[in-house]
Amino acid sequence: MSTPARIEPGPNASLDSVVIRFAGDSGDGMQLIGNQFTRTTALAGNDLATFPDFPAEIRAPAGTRAGVSGFQLQFANHDIFTPGDIADVLVAMNPAALVANLNRLKDGGLIIVNTDSFGKRDLKLANLEVSPLDDGTLDEYRVVQVGITKLTKETVEPLGLTTKEADRCKNFFALGMTYWLYSRNMEPTKQWVTGKFKGKFAEANIAALQAGWSFADTVEIFGGQPYMVPRADDFKEGEYRNIMGNAAMAVGLAAAANKADRLLFYGTYPITPASDILHALAPFKNYGVVTYQAEDEIAAVCASIGASWGGSIGVTGTSGPGVSLKAEAMGLANIIEVPLIVVNVQRGGPSTGLPTKTEQSDLMQALYGRNGDSPMPVLAPQTPADCFDVAVEAVRIAIKYMTPVMILSDGYIANGAEPWLLPDLDALPEMKPNFAKAEEGVEFQPYSRDEETLARPWAIPGTPGLEHRIGGLEKQHLTGHVSYDPANHQFMQELRQEKVRRIQADIPETEVFGDEGGVCVLGWGSTYGAIRTAVVGAREAGVKVGHVHLRWINPLPKDLGEVLKRFDKVLIPELNLGQLIKLIRAEYLIDAVPLAKVQGQPFQTNEIRDRIIEFSKEA
Amino acid sequence: MTAAPTYKKKDFMSDQVVRWCPGCGDYSILSQVQTTFAGLGVLRENFAVISGIGCSSRFPYYMETYGFHTIHGRAPTFASGLKATRPDLSVWVISGDGDMLSIGGNHIIHALRRNFDINVLLFNNQIYGLTKGQYSPTSEVGKKTKSTPYGSIDEPFNPITLALGAGGTFIARSLDVHAKHLQSMLVASHDHKGTGLVEIYQNCNIFNDGAFDTFRGKAEREENALFLENGQPMIFGKTTKMGLVLDHTTMKVVEIGDEYGEEDCVVHDEGNFIQAQLLAQLKAPDFPVPLGIIYRCERPTYEQSFQDQVSEARAKLGNGVLAELVKGGDTWRVEG
Numbered sequence A: 001m002s003t004p005a006r007i008e009p010g011p012n013a014s015l016d017s018v019v020i021r022f023a024g025d026s027g028d029g030m031q032l033i034g035n036q037f038t039r040t041t042a043l044a045g046n047d048l049a050t051f052p053d054f055p056a057e058i059r060a061p062a063g064t065r066a067g068v069s070g071f072q073l074q075f076a077n078h079d080i081f082t083p084g085d086i087a088d089v090l091v092a093m094n095p096a097a098l099v100a101n102l103n104r105l106k107d108g109g110l111i112i113v114n115t116d117s118f119g120k121r122d123l124k125l126a127n128l129e130v131s132p133l134d135d136g137t138l139d140e141y142r143v144v145q146v147g148i149t150k151l152t153k154e155t156v157e158p159l160g161l162t163t164k165e166a167d168r169c170k171n172f173f174a175l176g177m178t179y180w181l182y183s184r185n186m187e188p189t190k191q192w193v194t195g196k197f198k199g200k201f202a203e204a205n206i207a208a209l210q211a212g213w214s215f216a217d218t219v220e221i222f223g224g225q226p227y228m229v230p231r232a233d234d235f236k237e238g239e240y241r242n243i244m245g246n247a248a249m250a251v252g253l254a255a256a257a258n259k260a261d262r263l264l265f266y267g268t269y270p271i272t273p274a275s276d277i278l279h280a281l282a283p284f285k286n287y288g289v290v291t292y293q294a295e296d297e298i299a300a301v302c303a304s305i306g307a308s309w310g311g312s313i314g315v316t317g318t319s320g321p322g323v324s325l326k327a328e329a330m331g332l333a334n335i336i337e338v339p340l341i342v343v344n345v346q347r348g349g350p351s352t353g354l355p356t357k358t359e360q361s362d363l364m365q366a367l368y369g370r371n372g373d374s375p376m377p378v379l380a381p382q383t384p385a386d387c388f389d390v391a392v393e394a395v396r397i398a399i400k401y402m403t404p405v406m407i408l409s410d411g412y413i414a415n416g417a418e419p420w421l422l423p424d425l426d427a428l429p430e431m432k433p434n435f436a437k438a439e440e441g442v443e444f445q446p447y448s449r450d451e452e453t454l455a456r457p458w459a460i461p462g463t464p465g466l467e468h469r470i471g472g473l474e475k476q477h478l479t480g481h482v483s484y485d486p487a488n489h490q491f492m493q494e495l496r497q498e499k500v501r502r503i504q505a506d507i508p509e510t511e512v513f514g515d516e517g518g519v520c521v522l523g524w525g526s527t528y529g530a531i532r533t534a535v536v537g538a539r540e541a542g543v544k545v546g547h548v549h550l551r552w553i554n555p556l557p558k559d560l561g562e563v564l565k566r567f568d569k570v571l572i573p574e575l576n577l578g579q580l581i582k583l584i585r586a587e588y589l590i591d592a593v594p595l596a597k598v599q600g601q602p603f604q605t606n607e608i609r610d611r612i613i614e615f616s617k618e619a
Numbered sequence B: 001m002t003a004a005p006t007y008k009k010k011d012f013m014s015d016q017v018v019r020w021c022p023g024c025g026d027y028s029i030l031s032q033v034q035t036t037f038a039g040l041g042v043l044r045e046n047f048a049v050i051s052g053i054g055c056s057s058r059f060p061y062y063m064e065t066y067g068f069h070t071i072h073g074r075a076p077t078f079a080s081g082l083k084a085t086r087p088d089l090s091v092w093v094i095s096g097d098g099d100m101l102s103i104g105g106n107h108i109i110h111a112l113r114r115n116f117d118i119n120v121l122l123f124n125n126q127i128y129g130l131t132k133g134q135y136s137p138t139s140e141v142g143k144k145t146k147s148t149p150y151g152s153i154d155e156p157f158n159p160i161t162l163a164l165g166a167g168g169t170f171i172a173r174s175l176d177v178h179a180k181h182l183q184s185m186l187v188a189s190h191d192h193k194g195t196g197l198v199e200i201y202q203n204c205n206i207f208n209d210g211a212f213d214t215f216r217g218k219a220e221r222e223e224n225a226l227f228l229e230n231g232q233p234m235i236f237g238k239t240t241k242m243g244l245v246l247d248h249t250t251m252k253v254v255e256i257g258d259e260y261g262e263e264d265c266v267v268h269d270e271g272n273f274i275q276a277q278l279l280a281q282l283k284a285p286d287f288p289v290p291l292g293i294i295y296r297c298e299r300p301t302y303e304q305s306f307q308d309q310v311s312e313a314r315a316k317l318g319n320g321v322l323a324e325l326v327k328g329g330d331t332w333r334v335e336g
């Protein structure tokens, strides 16, 4: 066991924030302990943000670099926006996890490593000739070597588990050590284990957790007292929970449908990273939610449209490849003008791309990826918890304007988590579907319009006297009959466009964080946290910079062009090769500059901060 | 539920001009559907007619009901979402052989296995009409069309076999021009609790005229069609009375007379799956063409099971309170 060299925690040393990264084989239960650490930390009142980094392959050979699963968490005594660029602590369960994650650990950072998995075979699986524990690779770090596997086995031996079962408890031993290190309360995890596992296996996991904690305490592996990260005081008063983006999306959709007093129909086909929305919604049957796992992506969206036609809130969730398949049906929803929500949890593309990695490269697809001019409102959540608000907003707009709406989430916020102040449900916006009813002596016009919103009436089957036909062929204004009249087609196309534009009146004006004038950093969606942190950092470094973040991308806020023109220059960071920037240039003739990243990973805050500082100095 | 008023056929005729080619078999089908709807005892506003793309898929425009002309091949999926959430509606899917068996092949098999209580009318004219005459997935091998100048080389689908394989619970076949028979099949499909698939041989007089001539006209069908009646022996033919007998595991055509009597013929049993498969294989000219209900069985409908799960959840967990949903599991309070 190496002796701690540089960082000597004093008695109850207090830290403002910590970034911890758990890494191991995908079978080692890293996501599980990451989530437990998160939950405990949330209950301790810290602000936090998480980033699960899943392996690309579900069943990559155990012990290989391809099979490494990571979970990063930042927690703090103040408001934070990201899971942190780089870790203070790395828990590495095997050589592959260690070497694959070293570049995500800060210089001098702490490594807790399971030495029991550094045999010849383990090294070979990780493509290593010599052990990084011996060859000087780790000289710059503070390394705590623990035989986690063996210690766990000894701990659980009296319970008479099989070797395999005993081995599966080692993640809890590691978790116990980190709980000691950051003075976390073990009770919530113990309770969770009791609820989750049965009998001896539950006992064994609790024993391993306790043993890890005690080992850190009595053997003083960390060479001092544990750290404290005091609770964050800038939280608003209220009740909180920890929530992941996909879960927040599910709850938001259900809450919105409930508010509108409509059944929520979620038609979908399993796809990474969107499936967790289905998993979250499927048990909500007593909340007026039904889920439908269709035979394919097309059937999923079409069934949802069918449900919407019948008066439900039809929602379909998917990722980029699924959106490609749904394109024709979305065009149909556009021309028949019924509410529909399409949730795209974006991932790396093109084609199958990087299913488990994050990207923002479906923006153009959302805006234009259908045949014909087919305008569709598009909005994007900014943080995991924001998925709730965005889902509610999407449903509100879909009902009010009788239109399909696209939500662009992504893998980063879908799987990331943060504390969420539970919303005041009474304060949710009004959602009143305007169902048409027959009027004596008036012929029903299925394509008549609301003067303000241009929405057409929602006339659902079963309503006496409103029998009418809809479909994908061009509609005659008012009557909705099939029409090939050239002037009518132009009129209807412009009308559908205008209807989406009118949503501008219904969405907030642009907010600027920081300075006006100087540099504007313009972002959309999940890059919010990284940009906000970077802008704060750049301002601290003396740069005059402001942050504008778009939630609505179609339509754009009414005043956006005017706001952007108040700045000297505009930088647009995006996790794609430059998509929003094309729109901004085209709309406002502003010579914005891109900051494009497509590595399947979110922005690091320093990447953006450094670029802002550099950019501010460029002529 | 309000009792349906007494409707007339014209109550189901919309004000739109019917635009099929003169002489197309679709006219007769439209007429039979309108007549049938008038007599089903269903309120007019409770009919939803959903189609895909193709000649037949113009159908909803001509029906004075709720109608939805959707996209190519996908009609069953819209019907699924609608029926799952609105079991009170009488849902009718209108599709053709190209729409349903080519681009929409995936959806019809899944609709059948799920067994929504919907009605699916498959207008089988064995050709693509709307796109002007290419071979379809039910066209015979060797068919010469614009897209197959040397003859088609694809083995056609047998829609009945396909539906049996997909777990269909009501599978019938009828003819566009046989008004009485078609109407009776439509009624039977409506009465069936589950997906009713009615394959309707429909003549496309422009691109595939005469495809069914050997058994379509009155005289021809009296000779060459086998009208199935549950519990009745399989007898056909007017000039010579013929029957079907079982020869080991296949059907054999025999003349009713000295050697074979009616009592030797196979008795139609709608619930017999194996027999239905044998019937599905019978093709002209060696065999009579079976018309009627080829197979029928009972199985819970999808929407019933769907609703049952909701009711069970509500009975067990009570009506969900939104505040609880939002809370999820653990929460903590921050005091001001």
Ligand code: SF4
Pocket (backbone or CB within 6 Å): B019, B020, B021, B023, B024, B025, B026, B055, B056, B125, B129, B130, B203, B204, B205, B206, B207
């Ligand atoms: S092309 Fe054939 S199927 Fe189509 S309307 Fe004309 S006759 Fe009928």
